[in-house]
Amino acid sequence: MTHFRIGFLPLVDAVLPIMAREGGFARQHGISIEMVRDPSWATVRDRLVYGQTDAAHLLAPLAIATSLGLERVSAPLAAPFMLGLNGNAIAVSSAIAERLGVDVSDFGNAMKVGTQLAAFAKEAAASGRKLRFAVVHRHSSHNYILRYWLAACGCNPESDVEMIVVPPSFIADALATGEVDGSCVGEPWSSVAVESGAGRIIATTNQIWSRGVEKLLAFRKSLLDERRGEVEALLRALHETGEFISDPANSLEVASVLARSDYIGQPAHLIARALKNRLALASGEGEKPINDFLLLHNEAANFPWRSQAMWLYSQMIRWGHAPHDEGGFAAAADVFRPDVYRSALENTNAIIPGASAKVEGAIQQPTGASTVRGRLILGPDRFFDGRKFDPDRPMEYLATQTQ
């Protein structure tokens, strides 16, 4: 039995390694998993970098920043498996929701809701009290997607609003006390805020980018090289776990495991919402279906596309988090390891894409994609403003993005 210690933050998209352990999928591959819960991304990262854990549920941009040494000494990480796409919700405090005059029938129209929010934010800034938004980390897709949305809707996230970092489990509290006016966080934490009456969900991140890169399973690059066979066995176990959890019939069972205090420690019915792609937008409102809210398995969602890493890097440059340097794109893309994904899953029933990069945002309708094995239908991956990211021309894309 080979052992993996895996760090995680209490979030629904940590479900794959958790259920690989609890559902016995890991054991079938000769692997024992020990989950190590932490309250901050910095600590999840440090435990991984300094060897207290072997792998970690990590924000994709944080894995890139850590590998490239953007904030601290560089520590090369490798990500051969994504833990899901999308899955975050944007909420505003109940007080702001009232002043904003949210029209529930607009929900789903990211352009309309975003334009309304951006105009409101500019008004607030002009009157001397900027809206304050909470994101979970500087290097998070939450931060980059929220900025992308606001910027495309005519509001400068650098000067018209304040963006601060609040740990996920404090978001509901921060909305309730007025410490922040809005938030972008992974589940179940927006649902917790909704349930307590602290906030209203006005958008979900899949409405902004319908196939947004999110968490990944990160290893130290040195560990991946030394324990390659064991890592690949772990990936096969995670793939099988994905089949199990993506069956709606298992949602409640999975939710009740995640609800345990050593995992998420929140009520199972709130956790089940993300698993079922159904959210209640405000306290007292019924759950409504949100297609593609969180993709954990289908459409080869676990495949690490190099172009996803490159899009993130474009946003890191855009907001001054990374040097304006074309070479950085290749370095960021190298953190994602489709080669390891392929060799791990080649003799399974997993769908294996033929390419390692794609034009992000180019798919309007479900489209077949070339594969090494299996039939892959990629769902629409468009950005709400219709822009496309061509990984062969990243600098051109960047030049067209306003700050």
Add this chain to the structure above:
Amino acid sequence: MIAEGLREAGLSDVHILVERTGLVANLAAIAPDVVLINLENPRRDVLEESFALSRALSRPIAMFVDQTDDHTISEAVDAGISAYVVDGLRKERIKPILELAIRRFHAFAKLQGELAEAKSALAERKTIDKAKVLLMKRRKIDEATAYALLRKQAMDSGRRIVDVAEAFISVEALLGDQT
């Protein structure tokens, strides 16, 4: 405990921040050379965000010490602390501070562990006592017999006495009124 050790080591300007809010503002006011924070503190991401922003200031705070000190940092993480240092501060000044903090933190963790152990032992004894009293009342037996009953049940079912006691108390709570 760490602060005490640092003061004993001749560092006079030690501040302890305990409030959840205003962390960043307080730090800015103090303008520290070194920041030590518990790894389990959920505000670490908030702190790092402020350090990232501080790069624009005259005294930027670096994420961790120099690469050459990887071993010390790794030890700190093992001990459960993380350290941030103002850029440009001499390494030979930082290392002893960090090493002292690590030693103190280990000692502190040990003390906490012992305390938790003592607490849970006390709680277990109370549970067993409560179950004994309930048994004595219900069966009209003396204390020694009640304890013997619990112990026998534990041995027969392969559980700890305290687990048997706990199960008995919760059953009593559910059915106790029906006697």
